[in-house]
Amino acid sequence: MEYRKLGKSELKVSAIGFGGIPIQKTNKEQVKELLIRCEEKGVNFIDTARGYTVSEEYIGYALEGRREKWIIATKSMARDKDSMIKDVEKSLENLRTDYIDLYQLHNVKTDEDYYKVLSEDGAYNALLEMKGKGKIGHIGITSHSLDILNIAVETGKFETIMYPYNLVENQGEKLFNRAKELNIGVIAMKPMAGGALTDGKLALKYILQNNNVTTAIPGMATLEEIEENTKVGENLDILTEDEKNKIVEISKELGTEFCRRCGYCGPCPEGIDIPGILILKAYKERYGLQEWAEQRYYSIKNRAKDCVECGSCEKKCPYDLPIRKMLKEVRKCFNE
Ligand code: SF4
Ligand code: SF4
Incomplete structure (x- = not known):
């Protein structure tokens, strides 16, 4: 497995990380089995969120006794200081640890959101406080907005950014270049474009060809997915002509108007999923x-x-x- 340095931190994370969304559909014993297999395959980075229902809890259960083998990232949608402090405490409890390596401001979407989290009584100051107490190690930000992250990287406040990146959504490449120049870690979310891409190997290979990306975090809820995805991180050779042609074909077919299954549009008042x-x-x-x-x-x-x-x-x-x-x-x- 290839490892890449996460921004300015001393952390070396596996190029393939473990995305914590799909394990919500499993149970804690299954998560334990998945994470043991991930460890064997060299995966050492896990990303979850307060918002992913049982994900933190299952991970906490699964990593009991093996916490030190993992670099744990989680995140919260809290926007004010008090709510963020409560959320960090809750994450620590769920994850059964006294230390979280990376805590991120989750899905900062609008200018209003951004200025709120950075205000005096905003969530960012809560994270600084928790960092001072040694409860978290590093602070990151996640967003689907290029505008927000373009501003955020220039502030010197964040050690990582997380943004969607995959073979049909490469609008973040300039941002990633800039992040690299500033020594900010880049976590690629939505590597499979929310399920729209079915060739997992090609999708991950495409992302990791970009050396400005630190890690990609596909969701992995089965042992087969772990086998397939980790193979890519073990052998990052360059894209063949065939693969490049395939990428062009897929991009043409999907266009830009497709759902990435992030779920942010809900709840629909008419109950439509x-x-x-x-x-x-x-x-x-x-x-x-x-x-x-x-x-x-x-x-x-x-x-x-x-x-x-x-x-x-x-x-x-x-x-x-x-x-x-x-x-x-x-x-x-x-x-x-
Ligand atoms: S339609 Fe809903 S689930 Fe699909 S990309 Fe938009 S917000 Fe996300
Ligand atoms: S009723 Fe239609 S337009 Fe309104 S939230 Fe539901 S899906 Fe969207």
Whole structure:
């Protein structure tokens, strides 16, 4: 496994990290098994969040007795100082540790958010305080907004940034260059474009060819995914001509108007699971799973036809997707 230095820190993290989102669907014994296998394959970096329901707790259980083998990152959406202090304490409790290596401000989305977290009684000062007490080691920021991170990297306040990066979303490359110049660690989220990319090996290889990226954090909820993903970090040879052509093809096919399944658009007042519905169209049209997708679609209670076009989801989508229009296309696709 290749290891890369995380910004100015002394930490050397595996090029393939462990993304803590999908383990929410498993149980703590399974997570223990997954993390033991990850250790054997050289993975030493884990990223979770207060917002990922049971993820921190499962990880805490799974790492009991083996904490020192891991570099743990988590994050919180708290925006004010008091809430952030409570969240750090909660993360420490969930993760069963007295020290978190990297704590991040999670999904700082708007200018308002950004100035709030950096204000006198904002979340950033809570993290500084916790760092002073030795409860966290480093401070990072995550966002889907290039504008926010372009500002954040210049402040000298953050040791890492996390931003989406994959073969169909490479708009962050200039930002990553700048981060590298400033010796700021770069964590690539959404390596599989939220499930839109199915060739995991190619997707990860593409990301890690970029030396400005410190680590990519695919979610891994099965042993097979661990085998497949860690192989990439073990042998980072350059992209072949065939692979490059394939990347061009995939980019053309997906375009930019596709759901990354981040879930930020919810909750829909009509109870529609927006990413869940949108992906079924992709399964039906792109992956040839027509019958399977139709069965799944018609078994869902609240579907595209139930959208009342209130538009609240679109205001929250970090990719500015025209969700209402996309749901109309879903209706057409399923003859509804
Ligand atoms: S526009 Fe439709 S899908 Fe979006 S929140 Fe409103 S009802 Fe739900
Ligand atoms: S529609 Fe937008 S906000 Fe909702 S899951 Fe997809 S990418 Fe995320």
